[in-house]
Amino acid sequence: MTNPDIPATPPSAPNRVEIKVRKNGSLLVTGDFTLIDHEGREIVRPVGKPNTSLCRCGHSAKKPFCDGTHRSVGFVDPPDAAPAADSASGDTPSAPVTPA
Numbered sequence: 001m002t003n004p005d006i007p008a009t010p011p012s013a014p015n016r017v018e019i020k021v022r023k024n025g026s027l028l029v030t031g032d033f034t035l036i037d038h039e040g041r042e043i044v045r046p047v048g049k050p051n052t053s054l055c056r057c058g059h060s061a062k063k064p065f066c067d068g069t070h071r072s073v074g075f076v077d078p079p080d081a082a083p084a085a086d087s088a089s090g091d092t093p094s095a096p097v098t099p100a
Contacts, residue, residue: 024076026053026066035064 017031057075
């Protein structure tokens, strides 16, 4: 279902930004975007690169950019989220019962 208030953006739009969560790694950002720090200042991105990798593990020496440290510290994606509530009944799936 589409929202008539939001114009559709074709996948090949030149100003489209794509953020890809890499398995056990960084966030790969493709497209034209501005990165702003907590004080509102622009963080300059590496020049001449079509993509920017942002750190997700918290151990990069080049934060907020990824430097590959996630590999040496053994960063692993968190497990997938728990199943959502059953939309028809509103019930949340129960956990399996283990005998004591």
